[in-house]
Amino acid sequence: MILRYKNLQLFTAFLLVSLLVSSRLKAQTKAPVYLIKGKVLDEKKQELMYALVNLYHSKDSTLVTATLTNEQGDFSFSKAPEGSYLIEIVSMGYQKKFHGPFVVNPGYQMISIENILMLPETKQLNTVDILAKKPLIERKNGKVILNIASSTIASGNTAMEILSKAPGVTADNEGNFSLRGKTGVNIMIDGKLTYLSTTQLSNLLRTTPGSSIQNIEIISNPTAKYDAAGTGGIININLKKNSSYGTNGNVQLGAGYGTFYKSDIGISLNHRSKKVNIFGNYNYANNKEYEDLFVRRSTKALESATYFDQEAKQNYFKRNNTYKAGLDYYLNDHQIIGFMASGYVNNNKITDHILTRIGAQPGITDSTVLGNNPGKSTFRNQSYNLNYKAVLDTSGQELNVDIDYSRIKNTEQTIYQSEFMNANGIAFKNPLIFRNATPTKINILAAKLDYSYPFSPKLKLETGLKSSYVNTDNDFQSANFQDNSWINDPAKSNRFTYKEYINAAYASLHKTFEGGTNVQVGLRTELTRSEGNSITLQSVLKRNYLDFFPNFAISHSLSKDHDLGFSYSRRIERPGYQSLNPFIYYADLYTLAQGNPTLKPEYANALELTYGYQKKTNFSLAYTKTKDVIATTLLTDTIKKTLLLYEQNLASRSTISFNINRPFVLTNWWSTNNDLTLYYSRFSTPQLMGVPFKNGKTTFILNTTQTFQLHKTWNAELAANYTSSQAYGTYVAKPIYGIDLGISKSFARERANLKFAINDVFNTREIKINSAIPLQDYRLTQKQESRIFRLTFGYSFGSTVIKPARERANSSELEQNRVKTGN
Known part of the structure; x- marks a missing residue:
């Protein structure tokens, strides 16, 4: 697909205006x-x-x-x-x-x-070397920065595990992130939105090794330059970049064991010369994992009740391949053009064994259902990026253009086999066998232009345009196994297509005043046009809406030791593509999930007040009001006795939070960083299942990291985190906590590094939730393989002459964030 002609006209006009303004300003300098x-x-x-x-x-x-x-x-x-x-x-x-x-x-x-x-x-004092090392947590320009590259534990964890333990961040059992109690957090990689659904994003993060991460930026109130998506803020994961001149590379080998063995290998190569920069990397992971699931619930209809006691044992076999290759060509000292291709090929298999006990009274089994549900899936992505960057003058006037295209193809298939036994273990009816296949095709095209003009060293304008187009095609196919053959079931099959156009423009002005005051004011506008078409149901839903997203930030240095700041932003969270598809997906015979094509986007207004003392201790007080909150509700069908996971809009969510972060240097070999978040979040809607609904709770999150310099080449790290009970839409999550430990040794003139880490030392991390709706009774426990022993070896080779790394901002990252990857 290509951008519409009007969009091309808009980009061309903007480029001409930018160049004319630049020329006019130069001409006026007499x-x-x-x-x-x-x-x-x-x-x-x-x-x-x-x-x-x-x-x-x-x-x-x-x-x-x-x-x-x-x-x-x-x-x-x-x-x-x-x-x-x-x-x-x-x-x-x-x-x-x-x-x-x-x-x-x-x-x-x-x-x-x-x-x-x-x-x-x-820098030497007698025989003691003074080594500069970035602190684990920093605060800069309204961002909380986690310097993961210096963490020993990070090399033994995935990006998902690191994020779930980041200060103020929590993740539910589906992989939805919240920041200080605010859901709707958008995840970016290298400053680019990924356009993946919740499930797809969590899968991607679970196979992104922590050793590949340079730092993580947590941005509660982003500026107008960022996409407006993400009512809870933005978390940006910056991956490591090779910044050396000449030919160089890195090889990393890893092995782990929890309940099953795991392995991974990665290699990156880079060559920089005067005119050309060529780079590429490849990573492969072969993991086997498990997950135990326990669900206890009851359904009541009139005077009768049915009680369910379910146990599920799931094993995952994952083989993931990711790659990236590119070339940058320096036209001259001020202009660069680059091309990059990247993608992944992920193949997964799953075995799912489910035991469901059913009875009319608690603890008494009248019948049993044995489920054996094998599945397999393949996820493929190919993305291409063309980038042009020009530094127009020495004052900092810049032009940056990105064009991106991504093609994604996913195939998933699950066979559901259920046997029915009475209380004596004797079959009382024929087995039920059916399968669901979900082939999905997604095309994403995006382009953006960013232009910055410094009127003076203390006044800078940033402005730009972005246009994106997404086309998805989900063909959900259901078939029953009858007479030794598969027969299509049209009543349960559905084909759903979705098209979305977003055109955006922004302007942001930064001003530094005498006396230590900095002001930033910006405005972003986004025009969204979408069309969801359920071809099977012959139902089409079109939307067309224009939104404005202002933001404002001011900071002032009261004195050498005291800094004060205030910020405001308005943001949006659009439904994921898969959430709009009305087909029914089976987790098991009695647990279903269904999309909702009538989902509306949610909007949030956020305020934050910050205070810093001596550049070390940081405080923040924040309030966010969100309307039309997109929440996953668990609804009970009293007739079919099923539990349905269904996304819908709740009226509002209010969140107020307080955060304090403080590092300490206890000795010359022991330092610590501590982060405490206290927040109250309340969900409410005038009608849910026929009655008004409110769910609110006060939660605190504690993260502490202890770093030990055992020797010049030996380091150790211990991290602990605790999250108390919290409210998530229509359910309540119980406390979750754990401890991680790691030790590292560098040698061969610091080119080689060996790290050993234990994740969740005492095997305590598990997710427990129960319903916050009075008329519902369910309790769920989810235990993933969390205690894992890992050994990682890394070696860097080649030139170490430093040259600034080439950075680019992919324009289609947001759209890809809403796509399933199967990691």
Whole structure:
């Protein structure tokens, strides 16, 4: 599919306007400008590449502009007005170097500074090396940053496990994340939304190794530059990038054992030269996992009641392949064009054995159903990205364009085999055998343009456009096994297609005032057009709506030790594609899930007040009001005796939260970071199952991490977390807690690293929920394989000369976040 002609017109017009504005602003500069250029060398008198060069007014040391040296160590400032200047050169591993002051005027129209020599930075006290290490948790520009790369435990966990233990973050049994009590959290990878459904995203995160993560950014109130999706905020996972010049790579091998063995292997290669950057990686994981599920419930109809006691044992066999390859070509020092292809091929098998005891009284079995439900699935994705980036001048004027296309093909099939026994274990009717097959095709096309213009070092405008198109085709096929053959069941089959167009534009203005005050104000608008078509039911639902999403943030430094901030944002959460499909999916004979094509998007208004003390202790107080909350409800059919998982809109959710984070350095070898969140969240709707509904609860979340520097090359880490009982839509989750432990050893001049980790040392993590609806009676316990012993070995090879890594922002990440991956 291609973007509509009007969308192309819109992008072309915006690009022309941006370039005209840039040219007009340049044309209006009537004052004469002069050239400042120079060359920077290292201690061996070789060209020093990509050193940061800052240009200051010598009178008051205010920053005028900045640039980087190129591959030949050269730099230049081509728009310097008449005046007196000072230059500062900064490069990792070298001492800062100043040059000047010097004057540019009609008598000195060009200043040439040749062979500025940089000296290596050495920091030693007697025989003790001073090593710089990022703290585990930082707060910058309204973000909470978790520096996962320095964590020993992270290498033994998946992204899903790390996120579920992040400060203020919780995950339910379906993989839905909440941030300080707020659901509707959007997960981004490398600044790009993934467009996956809840199930698909949780599967992806469960096979993303923690060792591949650089850091995680938690953003409670994102700016207008981000997609408006995510009423609970955004969590951005930044993967590791190879930043070395030359040819280099990394190999990682891992093995684990819990109840079953696990293994993984990954390799990444990178080559950087003056004009070309070529990169690629491949990862393979072969895992066997288990999950135990216990459900106890009852249904009441008139004067009678039926009691169910279910036990399910599920084993998963997963073989996952992920890959990425790309090329960046440097047209010149200021323009880059790049192409990237990525994807995955995931093959899964599942064995599911279910024992269901049924009786008219608690604890008494009148009949039994034995279920054996084998399944298999294949998930394939191919994505392509074309990117162009231009630095239009040395003041920081930039243009960035991304075009993305993704094609996703999923195939799932489950056979349901049920045998019926009486109280004596004798079959009283024929077995029931049927199967469900769900082939799904998804096409995603997205394009975005971002433009930034700094009016001055203290005033910057960011603006841009984005357009996306998604087309899904789900052909749900059900068949019954009769007379030794499969016969299609049209009454249970359904084909559902969905189309969605989103066109967006944004503008954001950043201003720094004298006295330490920073203000950011932005506005994003999104026009959404969608069409859901149940072909089998001959039912079409079209929607067309325009929304505005303002945001505002202000921060002020009261003094050296005190910082104060306030922010506001409005956001949206659209239903996942699969949630709109009205077909019925069977977990077992008595537990069903059904999509809801009438689901509406939810909207949230969020306020947050922050306070920082001595750059270490951070406090925040936040309030969020959400309307038309999308919640998974568990509904009981008293006639069919089934439990239905059904998403619908509740009227509202109100959440107020308080958070405090404080690191401590206890000794020169022991440090700790502690995070406490206390929140109250309440769901309410005027009518649910015929009566008003309210569900509210106060919850606290505690995360503590202890880091030990046992030796120069030995590190250990212990992490503990506890989440008290909390409210989730129409049910209540019981407390969950656990402890993780890890130790690492580096050697071979820090190119090699060996890590051993134990996840959930005491095997305590399990999910327990029960109904918050008075008329319902169900209790569910879900225990996944959580205590796992892992050993990971990593080795880096090749060049270690640092060059800034190439970053790009995929424009279709949000749409892919709503697609199933099967990880």
